[in-house]
Amino acid sequence: MSAVTPPISLRASGGLRRRRLVNKLMEGVGWTSALLAVAVLFVVIVSVAVRAWPALSWDFFTKPPALFGQPGGGISSAIVGSLLIVAIATAIALPIGILIAIYLTEFAPRSVARPIQLVLDVLNGLPTIITGIFVFGVVVIDHGQSAYAAGFALSIVMLPLVARAAQETLLLVPSALREGSLALGVSRWRSVVGVILPTTFGGVLTGAILAVARAAGETAPLLFTCSIFNPAVSTDVTHALPNIPVLIFTYSEQPDQALHEQAWGAALVLMMFVLVSSLLAKALLARSRRKLGR
Amino acid sequence: MSAVPTDYSLRSSRRRLGDRIGDVALRGTTLIAALAAVALLGAIVWKVLALAWPSITHYGLSFVTGETWDPVKKVFGALPFIYGTAMSSLIALVIATPLAIAIALWLSELAPGGVRGVVGSLVEMLAAIPSVVLGLWGILVLGPFLANHLEPWLHDKLGFIPLFGEPSPTGTGLFTAGLILTIMVVPIIASICRELFLQVPDELEEGALALGATRWEMVRGVILPSTRTGIAAAIILGLGRALGEAIAVTQVIGGGTMISSNLFAPIDTLASKIAASYQGAGSGLETASLLYLAAILLVIGLLTNLAAQVIVRVFDPLKGAH
Amino acid sequence: MMTDDVTIPVDVAPVEIAQERRTPSPTQRKVVFDIRDLAVTYGPTTAISGVDLEIYGNLITAFIGPSGCGKSTFIRSLNRMNDLVPGAKVDGRVLYHGQDIYGDGVDPVEVRRRIGMVFQRANPFPKSIYDNVAWGPRVLGMKKALDERVEKALTRAALWDEVKDRLKKSALSLSGGQQQRLCIARAIAIEPEVLLLDEPASALDPIATAAIEELMHDLKDQYTIVIVTHNMQQAARVADMTAFFSLQVEEGKRTGILVEYENTDKLFTNPADKRTEDYVTGRFG
Numbered sequence: 001m002s003a004v005t006p007p008i009s010l011r012a013s014g015g016l017r018r019r020r021l022v023n024k025l026m027e028g029v030g031w032t033s034a035l036l037a038v039a040v041l042f043v044v045i046v047s048v049a050v051r052a053w054p055a056l057s058w059d060f061f062t063k064p065p066a067l068f069g070q071p072g073g074g075i076s077s078a079i080v081g082s083l084l085i086v087a088i089a090t091a092i093a094l095p096i097g098i099l100i101a102i103y104l105t106e107f108a109p110r111s112v113a114r115p116i117q118l119v120l121d122v123l124n125g126l127p128t129i130i131t132g133i134f135v136f137g138v139v140v141i142d143h144g145q146s147a148y149a150a151g152f153a154l155s156i157v158m159l160p161l162v163a164r165a166a167q168e169t170l171l172l173v174p175s176a177l178r179e180g181s182l183a184l185g186v187s188r189w190r191s192v193v194g195v196i197l198p199t200t201f202g203g204v205l206t207g208a209i210l211a212v213a214r215a216a217g218e219t220a221p222l223l224f225t226c227s228i229f230n231p232a233v234s235t236d237v238t239h240a241l242p243n244i245p246v247l248i249f250t251y252s253e254q255p256d257q258a259l260h261e262q263a264w265g266a267a268l269v270l271m272m273f274v275l276v277s278s279l280l281a282k283a284l285l286a287r288s289r290r291k292l293g294r
Numbered sequence: 295m296s297a298v299p300t301d302y303s304l305r306s307s308r309r310r311l312g313d314r315i316g317d318v319a320l321r322g323t324t325l326i327a328a329l330a331a332v333a334l335l336g337a338i339v340w341k342v343l344a345l346a347w348p349s350i351t352h353y354g355l356s357f358v359t360g361e362t363w364d365p366v367k368k369v370f371g372a373l374p375f376i377y378g379t380a381m382s383s384l385i386a387l388v389i390a391t392p393l394a395i396a397i398a399l400w401l402s403e404l405a406p407g408g409v410r411g412v413v414g415s416l417v418e419m420l421a422a423i424p425s426v427v428l429g430l431w432g433i434l435v436l437g438p439f440l441a442n443h444l445e446p447w448l449h450d451k452l453g454f455i456p457l458f459g460e461p462s463p464t465g466t467g468l469f470t471a472g473l474i475l476t477i478m479v480v481p482i483i484a485s486i487c488r489e490l491f492l493q494v495p496d497e498l499e500e501g502a503l504a505l506g507a508t509r510w511e512m513v514r515g516v517i518l519p520s521t522r523t524g525i526a527a528a529i530i531l532g533l534g535r536a537l538g539e540a541i542a543v544t545q546v547i548g549g550g551t552m553i554s555s556n557l558f559a560p561i562d563t564l565a566s567k568i569a570a571s572y573q574g575a576g577s578g579l580e581t582a583s584l585l586y587l588a589a590i591l592l593v594i595g596l597l598t599n600l601a602a603q604v605i606v607r608v609f610d611p612l613k614g615a616h
Numbered sequence: 617m618m619t620d621d622v623t624i625p626v627d628v629a630p631v632e633i634a635q636e637r638r639t640p641s642p643t644q645r646k647v648v649f650d651i652r653d654l655a656v657t658y659g660p661t662t663a664i665s666g667v668d669l670e671i672y673g674n675l676i677t678a679f680i681g682p683s684g685c686g687k688s689t690f691i692r693s694l695n696r697m698n699d700l701v702p703g704a705k706v707d708g709r710v711l712y713h714g715q716d717i718y719g720d721g722v723d724p725v726e727v728r729r730r731i732g733m734v735f736q737r738a739n740p741f742p743k744s745i746y747d748n749v750a751w752g753p754r755v756l757g758m759k760k761a762l763d764e765r766v767e768k769a770l771t772r773a774a775l776w777d778e779v780k781d782r783l784k785k786s787a788l789s790l791s792g793g794q795q796q797r798l799c800i801a802r803a804i805a806i807e808p809e810v811l812l813l814d815e816p817a818s819a820l821d822p823i824a825t826a827a828i829e830e831l832m833h834d835l836k837d838q839y840t841i842v843i844v845t846h847n848m849q850q851a852a853r854v855a856d857m858t859a860f861f862s863l864q865v866e867e868g869k870r871t872g873i874l875v876e877y878e879n880t881d882k883l884f885t886n887p888a889d890k891r892t893e894d895y896v897t898g899r900f901g
Contacts, residue, residue: 010717010719027404030403044423099324099327108328118607119335122335126599129565156334188317188320189321219425249429271423274423501740505802519742
């Protein structure tokens with residue numbers, strides 16, 4: 001071994017020290033940004049929860065809104081209305097979305113699948129108030145506001161979400177399973193309905209929950225289709241039903257403290273529903289991915 | 295021509311007739327569903343344009359440049375709302391883009407394993423908060439805070455720039471709307487960008503680091519350039535969301551028809567004007583004009599969406615890299 | 617410096633490229649890396665342990681062994697690329713010109729600048745050919761006479777003639793072998809002292825492989841070259857010194873260990889260790 005080695009430095013010096021500093025700075029920006037996003041989420045959740053707290057009571061969930069000028073009252077009619085509207089929307093969007101996904105993954109040639117995919121993506125990005133105006137034009141002008149018109153509007157919001165989720169899970173189905181079933185001489189439709197669809201149940205369910213969560217909070221499509229004030233609890237879907245998003249929206253525009261309190265309460269209910277369903281969907285997704293070995 | 299001996303025929307026998315019908319039926323139904331989605335988009339475009347048609351023929355394109363919206367004098371023009379839409383989206387994108395990219399980089403490159411998943415989920419939850427809830431928070435919490443603290447401070451320090459004029463008394467205005475839109479847009483851009491950054495092959499990142507680059511130099515030299523079109527598409531998708539958001543903006547933007555250089559002044563966007571005036575429209579012409587606003591919004595919305603989709607589908611700098 | 621007659625082991629194909637093997641005597645050796653009791657662990661698994669060896673300047677040193685024996689882990693610990701693997705931990709010392717590259721105050725970025733690396737899969741950046749080579753110098757602030765620097769690096773990597781007319785074209789348009797030589801050009805553009813090559817030809821066809829081997833031979837005057845290869849013939853063709861890594865299984869745990877480190881000719885023709893002999897004669901692996 002030679003005794004003399006040239007002295008070299010592996011330490012940061014000069015230029016490198018400056019570059020290191022820039023690197024540290026940018027890492028700091030990354031940390032700060034991530035922290036900021038989390039902080040905003042917490043501030044929103046906490047400030048909604050704190051303000052909603054006084055409104056929450058048994059009556060709040062079981063009583064319809066009080067008549068104008070009277071104290072008390074709750075949001076039971078709006079909860080019922082929202083549930084019905086979202087149920088109608090799901091009943092429309094879920095089957096059609098799954099059918100679209102089956103067509104795109106099992107039948108459509110690439111040249112056909114791509115434009116349809118594009119249409120779905122464009123539908124997904126369409127301002128939802130436009131959806132509301134569309135349903136206003138095709139249903140409400142002639143038949144008046146109703147829960148089913150609102151459900152139809154929300155189904156348009158949900159459709160691309162459901163279709164995309166179903167499509168993604170269908171693509172996860174191992175081609176071995178698909179081919180294996182066809183190789184046994186099983187006809188196409190039996191293999192799709194009997195073998196492929198059942199394996200995608202978890203993924204489709206996840207997509208459906210996410211779409212429901214999204215639709216439940218949508219307000220703009222309801223303004224034109226289901227926003228006539230009607231405090232009573234009703235399940236008549238041929239009429240406008242009170243619902244949570246519109247209730248929050250109209251109350252928030254009023255200068256009345258009591259109504260604000262109710263709006264906060266309703267906002268907490270809505271937000272918790274949406275966040276819990278999103279988390280549930282995520283957990284389900286993780287589970288079904290594990291099952292498919294991914 | 296020789297006849298195929300029936301014994302060896304590979305054609306379906308009668309027994310399989312049910313299967314053949316099933317195949318055709320499944321293919322047919324799914325095709326109809328797919329075509330229905332296409333028809334739906336067509337119907338939306340057609341219906342909204344048809345609803346707006348009376349005012350489109352009444353005003354022509356001068357509606358777009360009309361600066362006045364006065365239901366009393368029955369003069370209607372879209373310019374204030376186009377301005378409001380453009381400015382509120384611009385504020386949102388200017389703040390959200392660097393923030394979202396930084397979050398995405400943090401999530402994909404920097405975050406310690408333990409918190410990465412949690413923070414990623416939290417950012418996604420931010421996107422899940424219903425806009426009406428965010429609007430409620432904006433009008434009752436964020437607005438007053440801005441009116442009492444941030445806006446006076448900005449006016450004091452930067453008042454010489456006309457953008458930072460008199461603070462609004464209640465905290466409703468263009469600036470508040472821009473911030474609320476920022477909150478909505480950040481998670482959208484961030485989650486798309488995170489996926490993009492994760493797709494950059496590890497080999498490229500290692501290649502850069504092995505040349506003696508710092509992590510930031512690797513990000514700037516390799517990750518950002520190789521995902522730039524995806525980032526552009528993500529920003530445009532965020533823009534589409536900001537342009538079209540009606541409810542939360544209606545709640546916090548204050549409602550006005552005057553174009554002002556002051557960011558703190560109230561105004562309306564296309565979407566918020568429609569949402570705010572849906573019930574109170576007095577005359578047929580006012581309703582028709584609101585629908586014209588909707589038609590403009592539809593066209594802008596379609597264009598931004600198409601642009602984003604086309605960018606994603608056509609350009610990809612990583613094309614060919616493994 | 618002396619030149620031995622090349623003795624080709626039985627199982628090694630005749631080598632076409634001109635080969636000049638160096639076996640400097642102990643007094644002439646210039647120690648570049650002095651590795652002492654090196655161990656690398658990933659969480660609960662030990663990838664390599666107890667590695668002791670010296671790597672000498674201006675020679676090509678090859679590391680061979682069965683897959684999974686920790687060759688890649690070893691070479692990646694010479695320029696601190698293992699730092700990037702979550703959970704990786706390095707014990708022991710890697711002295712580079714007498715300085716521990718894992719020592720206090722040592723900046724891994726500086727280490728990697730001085731000790732360049734070329735990877736198994738060619739990984740050119742999605743940039744132009746020119747920018748691929750120029751990127752490193754730009755980042756490191758070597759901006760003077762950049763064009764000359766790029767040309768020199770490409771020339772040294774034996775790629776200049778093939779690409780000089782299309783420097784602005786995307787690097788991804790090159791063939792696999794060209795991409796790998798571009799990566800070598802990219803590495804030498806920042807003037808490192810050592811080149812670490814991690815199975816640089818494993819994804820290439822024989823002609824491209826021969827080009828890379830010839831290139832290595834040309835480069836050893838200026839650089840200390842360390843190469844990991846799963847291909848014994850390749851080691852026999854290019855390396856002056858060869859080290860054989862193997863797997864030791866103890867209590868169900870597999871650990872990579874250094875078995876033998878010798879002049880290439882000796883290792884292939886007259887190995888001291890039975891395990892080496894089994895491996896180079898094809899009885900194992």
